[in-house]
Amino acid sequence: MTFASGECHNILAIETSCDDTCAAVVTDDGEIRSNVISSQGIHDRYGGVVPEIASRHHLELANLAVDDALERAGITLDDVGSVAVAQGPGLVGALLVGVATAKGIAAARGLPLVPVDHLQGHVAANFLEPDPFEPPFLCLIASGGHTFLAEVTDHSSFTVLGQTLDDAAGEAFDKGARLLGLPYPGGPALERLARDGDPTAVDFPVGRDRGLSFSFAGLKTSLLYKLRDEQQSVKKEDLAASYQHALIEQLARRTETALRQTGHTRLAVGGGVAANGPLRERLAQLGVELKVPPRELCTDNAAMIAGAARFAEPVAFPDYLSLDAYATGERGL
Numbered sequence: 001m002t003f004a005s006g007e008c009h010n011i012l013a014i015e016t017s018c019d020d021t022c023a024a025v026v027t028d029d030g031e032i033r034s035n036v037i038s039s040q041g042i043h044d045r046y047g048g049v050v051p052e053i054a055s056r057h058h059l060e061l062a063n064l065a066v067d068d069a070l071e072r073a074g075i076t077l078d079d080v081g082s083v084a085v086a087q088g089p090g091l092v093g094a095l096l097v098g099v100a101t102a103k104g105i106a107a108a109r110g111l112p113l114v115p116v117d118h119l120q121g122h123v124a125a126n127f128l129e130p131d132p133f134e135p136p137f138l139c140l141i142a143s144g145g146h147t148f149l150a151e152v153t154d155h156s157s158f159t160v161l162g163q164t165l166d167d168a169a170g171e172a173f174d175k176g177a178r179l180l181g182l183p184y185p186g187g188p189a190l191e192r193l194a195r196d197g198d199p200t201a202v203d204f205p206v207g208r209d210r211g212l213s214f215s216f217a218g219l220k221t222s223l224l225y226k227l228r229d230e231q232q233s234v235k236k237e238d239l240a241a242s243y244q245h246a247l248i249e250q251l252a253r254r255t256e257t258a259l260r261q262t263g264h265t266r267l268a269v270g271g272g273v274a275a276n277g278p279l280r281e282r283l284a285q286l287g288v289e290l291k292v293p294p295r296e297l298c299t300d301n302a303a304m305i306a307g308a309a310r311f312a313e314p315v316a317f318p319d320y321l322s323l324d325a326y327a328t329g330e331r332g333l
């Protein structure tokens with residue numbers, strides 16, 4: 001977004017696509033002034049996100065998160081130039097709370113509203129200060145709902161080169177963790193358990209070569225059978241480490257193939273799984289220039305939504321009042 005006066009504006013961003021209620025203030029130069037993430041701990045007792053419960057909690061937390069983001073940024077709504085919000089993909093009921101909150105604030109203040117694609121947000125986390133990574137680059141996005149490789153040649157779009165045919169990488173972490181008796185979200189818990197295990201203990205499938213597509217469903221089934229057939233003989237730490245190893249290998253190998261095929265020599269990552277330490281280490285070995293955002297910008301957050309809004313078209317009042325949330329985007333993601 002550009003402003004005629006040349007002065008710097010604050011973007012207030014809201015993100016409620018899953019179970020984190022997020023609000024952030026980012027300048028249109030990409031400097032993060034606050035980034036509030038309120039995680040709804042309630043879902044762990046169900047072993048996954050319950051959409052209706054997520055929506056209700058967003059309702060309770062959205063305004064508080066916005067107030068907190070403004071306070072931490074040291075500003076008031078008087079200092080906000082535009083409101084950005086994640087419109088989809090995600091849980092529609094959850095997204096609608098963020099969209100309604102954003103509409104309400106924008107309309108009350110006569111501000112423009114910038115609808116943002118959540119996945120564009122994960123890509124745009126790489127554009128934020130203090131260490132922005134400029135296109136062109138190859139981008140691996142691996143989250144709880146999506147896993148894909150994309151070519152990024154500008155700040156406002158990306159082209160998908162390959163995606164998962166079944167589960168997302170984060171989903172595979174969560175399902176594997178659940179089988180191992182770990183709490184939700186499974187990724188961080190499985191990573192912790194795997195630290196004391198041997199990644200070569202069990203030979204889990206890395207996935208058949210499917211070009212640039214991913215597949216994690218077979219890996220999860222292998223773990224299920226392993227647990228059923230050899231419950232006593234293999235340590236849980238070893239199972240976790242081997243499972244994580246196979247998952248990371250598939251992500252890294254497909255990424256390596258995409259780098260080779262496209263000729264890109266610069267790689268960026270995003271999505272919750274990109275917070276995984278061993279994955280970050282493995283990608284660092286690919287021998288290309290690597291951008292890994294800080295962990296809090298990999299998992300869902302509103303700063304990345306503002307990051308994408310910087311390069312998106314704002315919608316003027318009252319046109320945005322009819323804006324809707326979407327579960328699946330136009331790319332089929």
Ligand code: KG4
Nearest residue numbers: 143144145170187188272273275276299300
């Ligand atoms: O991007 P994200 O916060 O939300 C979605 O858009 O889905 O990603 C959440 C996913 C969850 O599946 C979670 O288990 C996974 O990211 N995750 C991790 C780690 N931290 C979060 N997976 C592996 N290792 C981690 N450290």
Ligand code: ZN
Nearest residue numbers: 143271272300
């Ligand atoms: Zn996400």
